[in-house]
Amino acid sequence: MYLNDDYFVIMANRGTAQRPNGSTQGKICQFKLVLLGESAVGKSSLVLRFVKGQFHEYQESTIGAAFLTQTVCLDDTTVKFEIWDTAGQERYHSLAPMYYRGAQAAIVVYDITNQDTFVRAQTWVKELQRQASPSIVIALAGNKADLSNKRVVEFDEAQTYADENGLLFMETSAKTAMNVNDIFLAIAKKLPKNEQSGSASTSGQGRRLVDTEGQKAATGNCCK
Amino acid sequence: MEDYLPNEYDVVVVGTGMTESIVAAAASRIGKKVLHLDSDEYYGGLWATFNFDGLQKWIEDLKVSKTSTKDVSEVDLESEETFLKTSNEYSTVENIEETWYISNDADLPVVSSKDTQTDSTGDGSGSGDEKSDDDKVEKKENVKQWSIDRIRKEYRKFNIDLAPKLLFARGELVELLISSNIARYAEFRAVSRVATFMDGKLTQVPCSRADVFANKTVSVVEKRMLMQLLTSCMEQGADSPEFDGFRDKTFLEYLNTKNLTPIVQHYVVQAIAMATEKTSCRDGVNRTKHFLNSLGRYGNTPFLWPMYGSGELPQCFCRLCAVFGGVYCLKRQLDGVVIHKNKCKAIISGKQKISLEHLVLGQGHLPPEVVTSEGEQRISRGIFITDRSIMQGEKENLTLLYYPPEQPDQEPVTLIELGPSTNACPQGLFMVHMTCKRTTNAKEDLAYVVNKFLKAEPLDPLAIRSSIHSHTQTVSPDKRHIQEGDQDNRGESTEESPKPQVLWSLYLNLPASDIKLNESTPSNLHLCSGPDLELDFDFAVNQAKSIFESMYPDKDFLPRAPDPEEIVLEGEEAPGPKFEGDTEAEEKQDVEKAEKED
Numbered sequence: 007m008y009l010n011d012d013y014f015v016i017m018a019n020r021g022t023a024q025r026p027n028g029s030t031q032g033k034i035c036q037f038k039l040v041l042l043g044e045s046a047v048g049k050s051s052l053v054l055r056f057v058k059g060q061f062h063e064y065q066e067s068t069i070g071a072a073f074l075t076q077t078v079c080l081d082d083t084t085v086k087f088e089i090w091d092t093a094g095q096e097r098y099h100s101l102a103p104m105y106y107r108g109a110q111a112a113i114v115v116y117d118i119t120n121q122d123t124f125v126r127a128q129t130w131v132k133e134l135q136r137q138a139s140p141s142i143v144i145a146l147a148g149n150k151a152d153l154s155n156k157r158v159v160e161f162d163e164a165q166t167y168a169d170e171n172g173l174l175f176m177e178t179s180a181k182t183a184m185n186v187n188d189i190f191l192a193i194a195k196k197l198p199k200n201e202q203s204g205s206a207s208t209s210g211q212g213r214r215l216v217d218t219e220g221q222k223a224a225t226g227n228c229c230k
Numbered sequence: 231m232e233d234y235l236p237n238e239y240d241v242v243v244v245g246t247g248m249t250e251s252i253v254a255a256a257a258s259r260i261g262k263k264v265l266h267l268d269s270d271e272y273y274g275g276l277w278a279t280f281n282f283d284g285l286q287k288w289i290e291d292l293k294v295s296k297t298s299t300k301d302v303s304e305v306d307l308e309s310e311e312t313f314l315k316t317s318n319e320y321s322t323v324e325n326i327e328e329t330w331y332i333s334n335d336a337d338l339p340v341v342s343s344k345d346t347q348t349d350s351t352g353d354g355s356g357s358g359d360e361k362s363d364d365d366k367v368e369k370k371e372n373v374k375q376w377s378i379d380r381i382r383k384e385y386r387k388f389n390i391d392l393a394p395k396l397l398f399a400r401g402e403l404v405e406l407l408i409s410s411n412i413a414r415y416a417e418f419r420a421v422s423r424v425a426t427f428m429d430g431k432l433t434q435v436p437c438s439r440a441d442v443f444a445n446k447t448v449s450v451v452e453k454r455m456l457m458q459l460l461t462s463c464m465e466q467g468a469d470s471p472e473f474d475g476f477r478d479k480t481f482l483e484y485l486n487t488k489n490l491t492p493i494v495q496h497y498v499v500q501a502i503a504m505a506t507e508k509t510s511c512r513d514g515v516n517r518t519k520h521f522l523n524s525l526g527r528y529g530n531t532p533f534l535w536p537m538y539g540s541g542e543l544p545q546c547f548c549r550l551c552a553v554f555g556g557v558y559c560l561k562r563q564l565d566g567v568v569i570h571k572n573k574c575k576a577i578i579s580g581k582q583k584i585s586l587e588h589l590v591l592g593q594g595h596l597p598p599e600v601v602t603s604e605g606e607q608r609i610s611r612g613i614f615i616t617d618r619s620i621m622q623g624e625k626e627n628l629t630l631l632y633y634p635p636e637q638p639d640q641e642p643v644t645l646i647e648l649g650p651s652t653n654a655c656p657q658g659l660f661m662v663h664m665t666c667k668r669t670t671n672a673k674e675d676l677a678y679v680v681n682k683f684l685k686a687e688p689l690d691p692l693a694i695r696s697s698i699h700s701h702t703q704t705v706s707p708d709k710r711h712i713q714e715g716d717q718d719n720r721g722e723s724t725e726e727s728p729k730p731q732v733l734w735s736l737y738l739n740l741p742a743s744d745i746k747l748n749e750s751t752p753s754n755l756h757l758c759s760g761p762d763l764e765l766d767f768d769f770a771v772n773q774a775k776s777i778f779e780s781m782y783p784d785k786d787f788l789p790r791a792p793d794p795e796e797i798v799l800e801g802e803e804a805p806g807p808k809f810e811g812d813t814e815a816e817e818k819q820d821v822e823k824a825e826k827e828d
Contacts, residue, residue: 094558100559107542
């Protein structure tokens with residue numbers, strides 16, 4: 007079985023479609039979102055908070071999670087995020103370009119208690135502007151906002167930087183959940199939800215998903 | 231400056247080529263502690279894909295020697311340890327030749343500025359008469375003109391493969407990507423046509439049963455003949471009694487006994503089996519079977535092409551390795567290996583001595599002491615940016631062409647033509663990859679095919695100017711090219727579309743892929759070869775499998791990785807979507823049972 011556009015993502019047949027209740031008639035758009043930022047700024051914690059509602063103070067580097075998914079409902083549209091974590095490849099500055107290939111959104115995270123991570127965040131923004139898709143939606147997250155007594159990066163400084171570069175900006179706390187859902191929601195609102203991008207492609211330029219042996223699961227997963 | 235890495239691992243992998251990356255992923259997947267290094271700042275080594283800028287930098291860097299300057303005396307060795315310095319001599323790329331066939335912006339004719347004026351006055355009057363329409367057409371053509379500057383400026387829109395490879399839809403790699411669940415990291419496009427050169431022109435080979443029957447150049451009798459032959463290859467395989475008498479004969483000798491017509495024989499030999507006169511009957515049958523087996527799974531042909539290039543695939547395996555805890559460090563030089571009692575004990579990298587159980591080395595990082603044969607399977611490569619397809623069709627195609635040698639001293643060439651939809655190049659251009667076994671150097675080895683299908687002569691800017699000015703406005707840009715192209719067709723059919731103009735080309739020779747280690751090599755040192763001559767990745771997959779099996783004989787090779795929905799974290803209560811925009815409720819659920827893991 008094949009699609010007429012000759013465009014594929016090979017997948018094993020796992021018909022685990024996540025169709026949120028009550029939105030079966032609405033449009034479902036799937037987007038690839040990548041997290042970037044220095045080690046230990048709380049990238050994985052933000053995802054865990056958003057996807058699982060959890061927080062672990064001593065979160066080990068995420069093992070075994072290629073990416074996690076979470077859906078956000080906006081009026082008649084269901085936005086499904088496929089959230090990619092760096093898997094630690096940023097630690098020695100060795101992130102593979104395939105990581106942000108085809109990403110429609112990125113959250114660049116820094117730690118408000120650490121100036122270096124803010125500087126590094128700006129490098130990531132530049133990298134994305136140079137290497138990623140030109141239409142990528144970028145959000146800047148000043149994480150660990152619960153530790154404001156140790157703050158070194160001022161809110162206004164980051165806001166000014168974000169404004170100058172056309173980024174969404176929020177201070178977040180994975181620990182208290184402050185602004186975590188909000189930043190994902192803000193991204194969801196800003197993403198284009200037309201037919202093209204909405205038809206569940208990770209790269210926004212073709213359809214995603216093909217089954218392996220022509221079983222019927224193909225239609226259930228993420229193609230509309 | 232140099233990062234300090236933890237210095238004890240189960241497996242250290244050096245080089246991020248295809249085989250190395252698969253081994254790294256497989257070891258990490260079963261819980262082994264993996265360190266994966268590369269001396270380059272990019273992934274893939276000789277399997278890499280670059281954008282135009284990256285490729286230029288790669289070419290520049292080849293001129294700089296990267297061999298370690300470390301001396302044995304600097305290495306801190308314990309008793310009975312020996313130090314073997316590693317060398318990059320087995321990954322040497324030779325005979326690089328880059329050529330531009332177009333000009334810089336500055337040298338282009340100034341027609342465009344003149345046209346801009348025409349256009350602006352046209353805008354003012356808003357007239358819709360024919361003349362102004364023609365002006366617009368001409369202006370469009372000028373805007374589309376490719377210059378060196380423009381290609382450099384649009385560098386991001388190119389993905390240029392050092393070692394372009396296809397996947398058989400039922401080949402080892404597709405099966406592995408699916409079974410390991412690594413497939414979700416990559417995107418593919420199907421090769422949309424397999425072409426062959428027959429009776430002086432390129433034609434599309436009918437691949438599927440439907441194609442065969444829809445084909446008008448083959449008679450009904452021939453169709454039956456073809457289907458019968460294919461069925462016997464497919465169903466019976468090379469061990470069938472059908473092929474008993476041909477065990478030591480060639481595929482061609484077998485086919486000759488089948489009374490096939492020339493067309494049918496041509497399809498089978500040149501397009502389906504991609505065989506030469508020397509191909510054995512067994513290989514021919516197996517290749518035919520492999521081709522047929524992969525039909526009908528994805529798209530019209532048996533082949534898939536990785537979006538953004540072949541260089542994406544090693545990165546997919548690296549990501550899986552990292553996801554399961556593998557440590558990644560690029561731009562990190564391997565200086566040498568430490569041997570103790572005929573076992574690799576550690577590597578030396580910069581100031582660090584890193585200990586290991588198994589050492590997996592790409593062929594660019596071997597100590598010369600362990601190499602017994604430098605190999606013979608060297609590769610000639612040609613890469614061309616062109617202005618049109620070798621075989622223009624109604625839609626954009628992704629084309630595979632196998633071209634057999636015309637002379638005894640030539641090697642068969644595989645040609646892959648990629649269009650913009652693969653992200654290989656911007657709209658309006660094509661990327662042609664040619665690959666063959668090296669006999670002299672890349673440019674000479676490929677010349678007969680380049681001359682056959684491409685126009686690789688400098689495009690004189692003055693010639694462009696005169697063609698733009700002299701042609702009457704009724705001649706469409708396409709026809710204009712046909713008229714130019716005809717001069718090159720040397721009396722061949724005038725119906726034939728013109729050859730693609732080469733805008734830029736790069737020739738290079740890749741090193742041998744069949745290096746052999748000597749018998750006394752420590753058994754925990756494993757060699758990963760560079761890109762081989764075959765069309766697909768199966769060689770790398772099989773090599774990675776056998777390395778993994780020799781390291782961990784009783785472990786599963788890349789068992790399926792979990793899907794996002796299946797990931798359950800420690801302390802998880804109610805999994806599943808919770809997002810309702812209700813942060814207050816979530817705050818209450820906030821659990822701070824931070825438990826330190828032992």
